Amino acid sequence: MSAIECEDLTKSYGKIKAIDHLSFEIAENKITGLIGRNGAGKTTLLKMIAGYLKPTSGKLKVFSEKPFNSLAVSAKTMFVDDTMTFPDSLTLIDILTEVAPFYANWNSNLASGLFDYYSFNPKQPHSNLSKGSKSTFNSILGIVSRCPLTIFDEPTTGMDSAVRKDFYKALLKDYLEYPRTIILSSHLLSELEELLEEILLIDHGTKRLHLSAMELKELAVGMRGNAQAVLSFVDGKEIIYQEAFAKGSIYIVIRKDFVQQQFEEIRLCGIEVLPVSTDDLCVYLTAKTKGGIEDVFKRG
Amino acid sequence: MSSKEVNLLAFSLQQFFYKLKAYTGLINRLIITQLLALLFSLPGGIGMISSSNGEITVSVRHYSASMVIVFSLFWIATVAILLTTKQYKKMDMPLVANRLSGNLSDVGFLLTACVFAGVTSSLVGVLFRVIMYFTFDRSMIVFNEFFLTPSDLILSMVVTILYMALISALGYFMGMLSQVSMAFVITIPVVIFGVLRVYTEFVQSVIKFYVGEVSLPLFAFKILITSIVLFGISIVLSDRMEVRQ
């Protein structure tokens, strides 16, 4: 059974389409990364999946039910983002105690373990926390609730690098012990990508790619060297990205399978074959223009 | 009962218990409000009449704890409106909830708060009398209607609770309207003032419909129906809204 089924999904705000005829399917118990630029529609999509926003048109099913305003879906879903708020009368420890009974799979041991590990003050109200501490605390909720669908929207905002590493480790460990469908959206794809099984890349509300993380990493390769030489190998195929630098040299990004057979030849010509980080690849695939910011400075 | 209905009831109940613990801050504000009202009621009383026939002057100071009830009514109205705001609705998000369960638990909380406020305001009334009894010059107190019988106390509690329920339903309804459209935030007060000025008689008869009711069961029934209607409309309105980003 798929956890999430989405067909021709559209969300409009007046004339603006935040999500534009989006179709995809997410299988159960996989960790999927939702990647895209600011304003690509990630949060809108996640909120529709969680049942907070109503689709304008198209089909959206979470565990075979329509998520909007659904108690059944809410019981199976946990949505963690940096705008989570709690009533002021509840201290941090209260929150963990009071929210637990709602979720059948809640792991209290892990909750108190993580709570102590991060040295939270039990008596503190949630609103007083710093940005990073809030994210850390919210992430605890996300992990220990063990909901069949757990959504993290930019969960590491404000977290320093050590805390982020701990979060990924904790999430992975608990996922191994108790598999569930997890969706993570984040800008920091480079840190995240080892955790992911699949990546869904969206751009302006549409699907750009939906691949396994392994496939995405091997999708493209960079070539850098003498412009003529490089382009001779391209042979008319689609260039994902191109950037000129140093005299007569260019750097291009192209699909790996287009040039894979010729790697040795390419190297012999003095062209460097370089890996492309998935971060960069996603940026190139969703770029507005073929050039870069340097072009802005060149115009003067 | 289908399993979906059972779920709704179960989760609404769970949310209700959650809110009882989560909104204790609001209850604290009630206590403070009532004590403040007490403070205002003590010195000077609410009215004084004086009459004289030339040689003897009689002054009567009228004391009443009715301020406490008035303040409590304002409090419950504020709380009811507050519960409909985005800020409070957002706090339902981490829980297992939908619009309906959120509203049902809100109503449950409000009615519980009404009962609590009704009881405490009557008790404050008793406290008021106790303070008067021990601090004022006893020879000056007219003991007509001073000592409360238990049935008086219970009656006043019940009546206060009913009024508070009505006001809370009204507050929730107005709050919900404002959420549906910002326009209501301006038009509602304007309409109210307008109606008060132009259709004063109509307003008076509406008020009399409730306040003038002599029979307690009938009064309770009127309040019950009105509250159900108001809460009901609020719930229907809310069910159609999205949680805005």
Add this chain to the structure above:
Amino acid sequence: MILNTDSLKPIYIQIAEWLEGEILSENIKEDERIYSQYQLSEMFTINPATAAKGLNILADEKIVYKKRGLGMYVSSNAKQFILTKRRSQILGRMIKELVIEANRLAVSESELIRMIQQARKEKGEEQI
């Protein structure tokens, strides 16, 4: 070992190679149970599917085999197999790259051989 996420070499291949190294150095002996995908996932903080793919590469090459219900085990003769494979594949590839680079830098054949002998000598001294 730390995974190189920036490399051209996919993570699952790095995992497979690391496991081969463990077999070669006999940290995991033949007919012993090899790490499961879940263990690897935890050890390296990677998705278990990635770890599984690494294990599958070894399984495809018959370096490990699956025991029903018990997990993956190192095949007998795995060590020998890996040695032979690495000699031809990896070392062969390295030598090719060495030759290409040497050509680019205009290093003659005799110079290259001398450099290799020097490196061997230094390594030999280190181990004493």
